[in-house]
Amino acid sequence: MAISSRRKPPILYVIDEEFVMSDRGDEQEGPESAIPAGDPDEAVRLFHHYRRLMAQILGYEEELPDPALEEDLVAVEEDLGVSPPPDLRALYGIADGDGDLINPLFDRQDWLPLAEIGGQDDEWLEIAREWRYEPWRRTVFDAQPPNTVRRSPLRPSWIRFADDTGGNWLAVDMDPAPNGRPGQVIAVGVDYTEGPAYVADSVTTFLRRLVEALERGDYSRHDESLWIDADLPDRTDRQVLYSDDPPSYAWARQSGPGVQEVRVSGVENCAFLAEMPDVCSLALSSKGSPDLTPLADCPVEFLELDAESVDLTAPARNRELRSLSVTCARPVELAPLRSAPNLWALDISTAPVTDIATVTELDGLRFLEVTQDQWRKLSELGDLPSLAVVGIHPHRPERNGGTPWLTAFDEPPSPTP
The missing domain is CATH 3.40.1580.10 (SMI1/KNR4-like)
Structure with a gap:
């Protein structure tokens, strides 16, 4: 049954309680x-x-x-x-x-x-x-x-x-x-x-x-x-960078190697990443369709994209990519993700998807975050990957911080028309 009420909370269905994330x-x-x-x-x-x-x-x-x-x-x-x-x-x-x-x-x-x-x-x-x-x-x-x-x-x-x-x-x-x-x-x-x-x-x-x-x-x-005062570290030194301005070569070069987490807005292309070779957690937002080509060669493991439209071809070639979250206004094609060898977590709950059947071909997928309507379509297709955790939103969520999940240790229900 499709859920439309905005009062219903999103639910995390933990199918495999023994599943743990891999240890890098x-x-x-x-x-x-x-x-x-x-x-x-x-x-x-x-x-x-x-x-x-x-x-x-x-x-x-x-x-x-x-x-x-x-x-x-x-x-x-x-x-x-x-x-x-x-x-x-x-x-x-x-x-x-x-x-x-x-x-x-x-x-x-x-x-x-x-x-x-x-x-x-x-x-x-x-x-x-x-x-x-x-x-x-x-x-x-x-x-x-x-x-x-x-x-x-x-x-x-x-x-x-x-x-x-x-x-x-x-x-x-x-x-x-x-x-x-x-x-x-x-x-x-x-x-x-x-x-x-x-x-x-x-x-x-x-x-x-x-x-x-x-x-x-x-x-x-x-x-x-x-x-x-022995000059001993008391926190991890991972150099987090945040920027509300479009990133540039000069900005990235000044930041230099050692930066491991970046969250930037106004992205037109990702060329600045050539100066930041250690980034493994990256959040990009754009009002257009940014050129993601450099992401094919970066050691980015968690990638969060928020743009008008997104082409996943380059990120899918990245062997380090483990977790991907996509937010976009225009429909996105998931087909390139078939070649992402280590992708285990995918969030498409804030993206219209043209080929949702591709999810059934992502054999390494263990976590999936979708809307109730997307889950209905996937359930009708069957032959899903061996998912350990499924997060289902009753409607397209707003990204304003963490999600107020309810947790259910069970298989998610198969929606009925």
């Missing part, structure tokens, strides 16, 4: 160097020096917990299935975490005792992946420097050893990307669902930066607490 980190190669950059002896020396400097500044020395037992370290390694790097392991030979210190040792983040490693509550990640929050519109971005950390929100070989008590952690990465090193320190958690942040090549280097900051006097004292 799984597709990356391992590190060129499997040797950790840290030095356990140097880490121990820096640790003691750091503690002495803090005591000089505070006027007293805080007492550390007892060292961790070797058998406890071994037990943690067995539980995790991976060993921490030698420099972090050596520090646990000095103390089993921060204990009740007023000043946590790792840049105001509590150093966890062994008993708490591996026992974190990851509800934050489960929430971020809920379909009603539209994860198909998000991309996990690359850390900076590029290709050092795998593009994952969380991995089993990221050993979280310190936390900020707000859902974020420091972790040692024992499964880095090609340009990384085992044991590098990264930041992960609720503020890093769009990609982890690279912090340092090792715990040793992390400590060295804290020591150097204290020696420079780059700190401030708040009652009994020290706030150290």
Whole structure:
């Protein structure tokens, strides 16, 4: 039955509850160097020096917990299935975490005792992946420097050893990307669902930066607490760019490489993308019919198009394209998408489509967002791809922020005339 009432909400039908989005980190190669950059002896020396400097500044020395037992370290390694790097392991030979210190040792983040490693509550990640929050519109971005950390929100070989008590952690990465090193320190958690942040090549280097900051006097004292300015990142550095003006070569060149998300208006053509080789999330709006030819060679994974008319030929040649959302006034042809090898998510709910039967030929499609009328036409055709999630709007939606989805864990109903 076709639904016309504007009071009816859009519904997400989750057909396959076991389906999860692919993890781009799984597709990356391992590190060129499997040797950790840290030095356990140097880490121990820096640790003691750091503690002495803090005591000089505070006027007293805080007492550390007892060292961790070797058998406890071994037990943690067995539980995790991976060993921490030698420099972090050596520090646990000095103390089993921060204990009740007023000043946590790792840049105001509590150093966890062994008993708490591996026992974190990851509800934050489960929430971020809920379909009603539209994860198909998000991309996990690359850390900076590029290709050092795998593009994952969380991995089993990221050993979280310190936390900020707000859902974020420091972790040692024992499964880095090609340009990384085992044991590098990264930041992960609720503020890093769009990609982890690279912090340092090792715990040793992390400590060295804290020591150097204290020696420079780059700190401030708040009652009994020290706030150290060690120039460590606290967010992902993906360089988001927004522009309400038509983008130009000069604008793109000034922005330079490293920009990973772009949202621009007034687009006539996409030639500016030649100066932005790292863009993987792109939203373009135009009052006309922009030339999308450069999109064939860009690493864009999520593409949102809003134009008078759209030709999907060039975007469909892009092997990186995973998720596509199309809004247009004139009818759009989906046939080019047959050649899009990795497209798994498609939103055509705000586009009139000339050849909706093409959807039945997109074998890799797992998510589809359509209007009730579009779903009726597709249901009549049958032979749909193995869809895991289908979003159905009772009418053509207005794009004003997120969609107020209702979620149903069931097959979508087959409309009747």
